[in-house]
Amino acid sequence: MITASHLTLAYGDRVVLDDFSAECEKGSITAIIGANGCGKSTLLAALAGDLHQVAGVITIDGVSIAELKKSQLSALRALAQQSHHYWMAYTTDEILRLGHDAVSEERFTFLIEKLGITDYLDQSVTTLSGGQLQRIEIARSLLRQLPIVMLDEPFASQDLKSIAAITELLREEAAAGATVLLVAHMRREDLSWCDQVIELGAR
Amino acid sequence: MMTVKGRRVLLLFILITIALFSLFALSIGSADVKDPWKFIFDRSLTGPSHDIIWDIRYPRVIAALLVGMALGVAGALSQSASNNPLADPSIIGTSAGASLGASLAVVLGLTSIGTLGTTIAATIGALVASLVTFALSRSVLQLVIVGIATSALFTAITGLMISMADKPESRSISFWSFGSLALANSETLALLTPLVVLTSILGWYYSQKMDLLVLGDREVSHLGLNPGRMRLIAFILISLLIATAVSTVGSIAFLALAAPHITRYLIGPSNRPLVIGSAVIGAGLLLIADTAARTIAPPIELPIGLITSLIGAPILILILRKSGEVWR
Numbered sequence: 001m002i003t004a005s006h007l008t009l010a011y012g013d014r015v016v017l018d019d020f021s022a023e024c025e026k027g028s029i030t031a032i033i034g035a036n037g038c039g040k041s042t043l044l045a046a047l048a049g050d051l052h053q054v055a056g057v058i059t060i061d062g063v064s065i066a067e068l069k070k071s072q073l074s075a076l077r078a079l080a081q082q083s084h085h086y087w088m089a090y091t092t093d094e095i096l097r098l099g100h101d102a103v104s105e106e107r108f109t110f111l112i113e114k115l116g117i118t119d120y121l122d123q124s125v126t127t128l129s130g131g132q133l134q135r136i137e138i139a140r141s142l143l144r145q146l147p148i149v150m151l152d153e154p155f156a157s158q159d160l161k162s163i164a165a166i167t168e169l170l171r172e173e174a175a176a177g178a179t180v181l182l183v184a185h186m187r188r189e190d191l192s193w194c195d196q197v198i199e200l201g202a203r
Numbered sequence: 204m205m206t207v208k209g210r211r212v213l214l215l216f217i218l219i220t221i222a223l224f225s226l227f228a229l230s231i232g233s234a235d236v237k238d239p240w241k242f243i244f245d246r247s248l249t250g251p252s253h254d255i256i257w258d259i260r261y262p263r264v265i266a267a268l269l270v271g272m273a274l275g276v277a278g279a280l281s282q283s284a285s286n287n288p289l290a291d292p293s294i295i296g297t298s299a300g301a302s303l304g305a306s307l308a309v310v311l312g313l314t315s316i317g318t319l320g321t322t323i324a325a326t327i328g329a330l331v332a333s334l335v336t337f338a339l340s341r342s343v344l345q346l347v348i349v350g351i352a353t354s355a356l357f358t359a360i361t362g363l364m365i366s367m368a369d370k371p372e373s374r375s376i377s378f379w380s381f382g383s384l385a386l387a388n389s390e391t392l393a394l395l396t397p398l399v400v401l402t403s404i405l406g407w408y409y410s411q412k413m414d415l416l417v418l419g420d421r422e423v424s425h426l427g428l429n430p431g432r433m434r435l436i437a438f439i440l441i442s443l444l445i446a447t448a449v450s451t452v453g454s455i456a457f458l459a460l461a462a463p464h465i466t467r468y469l470i471g472p473s474n475r476p477l478v479i480g481s482a483v484i485g486a487g488l489l490l491i492a493d494t495a496a497r498t499i500a501p502p503i504e505l506p507i508g509l510i511t512s513l514i515g516a517p518i519l520i521l522i523l524r525k526s527g528e529v530w531r
Contacts, residue, residue: 050421074427081421087288088417088472098415099426140422 001026002047002148002179007056009042016042020056022198026147029170029180031191034200040183041082041152043200047181048079048150060148077148080141082156083133089124092117092132096139103143111139114169116162131157138166142173149173151182167193210470214483221268221487228264228494229256233501258389266387266395267493268486270448271458273399275485276406277444278459279466279478283413284437285337289347291460292445296332296353301442301449303357303364304328310368319394325446332357333438382453382508384493391451398447403482406440410474413437417472456508458485458492461515468522488515 002024009017016039024030032040045051047058049065058065060076068076086095096108096117112118115135120128125136134157141149149170155163171193174180184191191197205213230239236252243256274292281290281297292298305325314320336353340346413433415423423430448455466480492510499505 048425050424070424070429071427074425077425079421079425081419084419084422086417087286088283089467090414090417090472094414094473095418098418099423099428140418 001061002181003057003059004043004047005057005059007043007046007058008054009039009046009051010054011042015054017046017200020200024179024181024196026179027174027177028195029174029182029193030196030198031186031194032181032183032198032200033186033188033191038200040200044079044150044152044181044183048077049073076146077150078141078144078146079150080134080137080152080154082137082152083130084137086125086133089126091122092125092128092136093121095125095136096121096143100140100143107143107145111142111169114165115139116165129157131159131162134158135162135166138169142169145176145178147177148179148181151180153183153185155184155186205470210476210480213469214480217483217487221483221490224487224490224494225264225268228267228490229260231494231498232260233497234259262389262392263384263387263493263497264490265392266384266452267490269392269395269399270384270452270455271462271486271489272403272482273444273448273485274455274459274489275462275466275481275483276403276478277441277448278461278485279463279474279481280406280410280413280437280444281441281459282463283410283416283474283477284434284441285346286416286419287346288464289460290350291457292329292333292441293354293454293456293459294347295350296336296357297329297438297441297445298449298454299354299357299361300332301325301329301446302454303332303361304446305450306361306364310364321450322394322398322447325450326442328357329442329446329449330439333442334435337434337438382455382506383504384452384507385497385504387452395447395451399444402440402443402447403478406437406444407475407478409436409440410478414474452507454508455489455511457512457515458488461511461519462488464519465522468525 004020004022007017007020008015020043032043034040042051046053049068060068065073096112112121115138117135117139120132125133128136134154138151138154141151154166158166170180170182188197188199226243229243230236232255234255236242236255239252239256242248242252246253246257277292277297281292281295282288284290285295302325304327305321307328308314308321308324314324332353336346336350340349415426415428416430416433420430423433462481462485463477465484466477470476470480488511492514493507495514496505496507496510
């Protein structure tokens with residue numbers, strides 16, 4: 001379980017999130033929604049341990065993430081970033097396998113098929129569309145089967161078929177025990193498949 | 204991308220070409236050597252022809268191969284470490300730092316050119332300059348801009364020092380600005396060979412881990428690794444390679460940028476093959492450039508930095524045009 005208690009986040013002097021509290025149960029899917037600039041991605045970054053909070057505590061299974069080492073955190077959570085630009089012409093296959101030596105071939109094949117990556121597995125990542133790159137990010141975040149999966153706007157550049165595939169995949173991961181957190185630019189009613197929807201107020 | 208077998212065949216082909224060209228380079232030069240092939244294939248023969256080929260040309264050919272290798276490996280490592288296809292050691296300030304370090308040591312009378320002392324001073328200078336660039340830049344784009352500024356600053360300080368130094372010292376320092384292999388001898392090789400070979404092997408070994416940097420710092424740190432530390436190790440290796448090259452033969456432009464790009468075009472961006480390929484391409488290009496520099500207009504020696512640009516630049520432009528809209 002992930003908990004955030006009385007969290008305040010800021011960029012310099014600008015407070016992005018003030019006195020925020022929430023809980024995400026193990027095996028649940030939580031969506032964070034809200035207007036542009038309301039702090040969704042900032043919140044996700046804080047929960048991932050990438051940002052130091054001004055005030056408040058974030059815990060994973062009762063342990064404050066501030067007390068966890070980088071290596072301990074890396075075994076607990078994976079994060080799919082919104083987009084990543086590649087300068088070097090690695091193939092999709094090479095990018096997916098980087099840092100994932102321990103991942104089984106079975107898991108690898110399952111994910112690339114599910115996310116429709118098979119067709120461009122041998123293609124250079126410098127030639128891919130935003131949606132294709134994003135699916136690589138999503139696959140990378142799921143390959144290691146970690147207890148917590150975080151996704152920053154996983155649907156942003158996806159077509160309807162991909163959105164359906166990603167949704168189904170995330171539900172399967174949650175059913176298998178993963179705690180899923182995602183930031184989405186969607187209406188609350190389109191997220192009925194999530195267990196919890198947190199709406200952040202725009203500032 | 205090319206298969207492993209394809210890469211090996213290509214590498215073997217290039218290596219054989221370089222070996223043949225090395226023999227050719229031994230056979231030509233400004234001095235008129237009668238029957239050079241006889242002396243190349245029979246080292247036991249004595250006389251002035253033997254001395255010219257084995258005491259003058261041979262160290263120069265080997266030095267060209269080693270320095271080219273050092274520049275190629277340093278270029279591959281710096282582009283990978285900074286995840287930036289423009290990050291050549293002369294752009295990120297490493298070369299300027301090495302020149303300043305070496306010049307300072309010579310001007311202060313601590314050491315003379317071609318000695319281990321100069322290499323150590325150049326390494327310190329190279330490391331300081333690359334770390335200044337690295338510490339002050341917040342993005343891949345900034346890295347280039349800050350690097351150019353650092354380079355300019357270190358070059359200016361070196362220039363001022365040369366202007367203010369006594370004449371003999373300034374003459375010995377000014378050879379760094381264009382680079383020359385004319386001073387290469389067996390002592391140079393004794394220093395160059397172990398440093399370049401060992402550092403290149405370490406670079407090759409470490410480069411596999413550096414493939415991860417293409418994922419971006421955030422993802423690398425999510426995998427439990429420290430991208431800053433990975434970059435620091437890479438910059439130490441790059442500084443050693445560049446300092447060794449600069450302190451023995453001076454600054455040689457463009458090669459460290461061109462060699463990895465040419466290699467990536469041929470075999471792809473994966474770091475370990477890239478490092479090996481860049482070493483081989485760098486060695487080959489510098490040997491061709493140096494042979495051209497000393498034989499085009501004998502007895503005048505053309506500045507080698509100009510020849511590396513003349514050969515490397517068109518190849519690089521051609522490759523970038525052929526590879527389409529992407530950086531390879």
